[in-house]
Amino acid sequence: MDGKVKKQKQHQQKHSGPKAEKKKAKKESGSAEEDERKRNPKAFAVQSATRMAKTFHRAQDIKTRKHHIPLVDRTPLKPPPVVIVVVGPPKVGKSTLIRCLIKNFTRQKLGDICGPVTIVSGKKHRLTFVECNNDINTMIDLAKVADLVLMLIDASFGFEMETFEFLNICQVHGFPRIMGVLTHLDSFKNNKTLRKTKKNLKHRFWTEVYQGAKLFYLSGMVYGEYQTQEVKNLGRFISVMKFRPLVWQTSHPYVLVDRMEDLTDPDKIRTDPKCDRTVSLYGYLRGTHLKNKGQVHIAGVGDFQLSDVNFLPDPCPLPDAQKKRALNEKERLLYAPMAGVGGVVYDKDAVYIDLPASHVNQQQVCAREV
Known part of the structure; x- marks a missing residue:
């Protein structure tokens, strides 16, 4: 002997045969807890009736808190903001x-x-x-x-x-x-x-x-x-x-107005500043349907009759229907007409186009280079 220890032979695990198949089936089913329950039922029995009652009452209390009266949701497929x-x-x-x-x-x-x-x-x-x-x-x-x-x-x-x-x-x-x-x-x-x-x-x-x-x-x-x-x-x-x-x-039609335009003739306003105005109001309709020629209440002003109701293109549309995980920068829209943000603003006499400050700066740089 030259001092070397003889290496122990490793165990060769069986990969075929009835015993290996049985182990494989047990591993795939994952029903170890069910087998334990069958083998040792006392370990899984109720140890304390008081504790069991408290657990049951707590579970029922949580379940009861979630009960609510079902309500009809009239929200359309493309909901308003x-x-x-x-x-x-x-x-x-x-x-x-x-x-x-x-x-x-x-x-x-x-x-x-x-x-x-x-x-x-x-x-x-x-x-x-x-x-x-x-x-x-x-x-x-x-x-x-x-x-x-x-x-x-x-x-x-x-x-x-x-x-x-x-x-x-x-x-x-x-x-x-x-x-x-x-x-x-x-x-x-x-x-x-x-x-x-x-x-x-x-x-x-x-x-x-x-x-x-x-x-x-x-x-x-x-x-x-x-x-x-x-x-x-x-x-x-x-x-x-x-x-x-x-x-x-859900039982009233209402519009949160985000844009307002005065369509009254300027000459009429100049001759009589207190004359009746013709006003156009824009916003998303929520609740039930708004009837044409119906009576509406404008908050802080009073009751009026609608002259006409029209559908308009969505000024702040949802992104396209193609599959994607997130929005890109162009689809992160912002629409605030009263704050002067939101694309093209139509006036009685002219058309104004709001450009972001970065776009204007780029144009100025290009003009200098030319």
């Missing part, structure tokens, strides 16, 4: 939040938020953002048409009168989906105070809305905008949210 109303007291960051969400979805910056802003957020989703002013009439009008409410709360001050007013108005007209957003969290210097404030505001918000309502935290601002990751997280929740049809909205 989801109306998102941003509510909050003054100086809480409503316009900033809308600008950040628009930038998150469309990669475009919008200066002034004026009127409804419609964007394409996905292959089958469009969103319309509306900022709610702090007067009771605007709150009542927007509470009726809102699908989702982003309720901004100043964490350094707490809940204000406008928040409770809007919640009570929503309870009267049908409660839409409500998500809370806490701002001005960077004013807290002590982390313990911040955690305590967050917890208190969250439970107070749950008392007003429902237990487990979503409350987002916007921790601070960078260069006049909210942090990108936090806005992206909020935008993701908005995109996947499902809405229940509200009774008032």
Whole structure:
């Protein structure tokens, strides 16, 4: 012997024969737990009747909470944009939040938020953002048409009168989906105070809305905008949210006007500034069918009779039907006529074409090179 250890012969596993076939069938079926139950039934029996009863009651409670009265969903195959109303007291960051969400979805910056802003957020989703002013009439009008409410709360001050007013108005007209957003969290210097404030505001918000309502935290601002990751997280929740049809909205035809034109003869206005005007209103029709020559109510103005109702091409269409995983940059549309964004604007005397600033700069560079 020269000190070498004799190598042990390795086990040759069988790949054929009845025993190998039996092992293979057992592995494929994956019914190991069923065999264990048959072999040792006492191990899987009820050990505690009290614990079993509690588990059963909990499962039934969760199942019962999901029960709801079925409602008829009259949403068409190509649904109109989801109306998102941003509510909050003054100086809480409503316009900033809308600008950040628009930038998150469309990669475009919008200066002034004026009127409804419609964007394409996905292959089958469009969103319309509306900022709610702090007067009771605007709150009542927007509470009726809102699908989702982003309720901004100043964490350094707490809940204000406008928040409770809007919640009570929503309870009267049908409660839409409500998500809370806490701002001005960077004013807290002590982390313990911040955690305590967050917890208190969250439970107070749950008392007003429902237990487990979503409350987002916007921790601070960078260069006049909210942090990108936090806005992206909020935008993701908005995109996947499902809405229940509200009774008032499904039983009434209503239009959220995003563009308005005065078609009155200019000479008539010059001679009599207080003459009756002929006005053309544009917007997506929601709810039931709108009848021609019917009576309508214009919020803040009064009751009128429609002269004519027409279908128009979609100013903010959904992307093409071809299969793809995401939107390209050209299909990330933004439509805000009252803010001066949205392609071609027709006037009585002339036609104006709005070009993005980057396009104008490219043309100027080309002209210099020539």
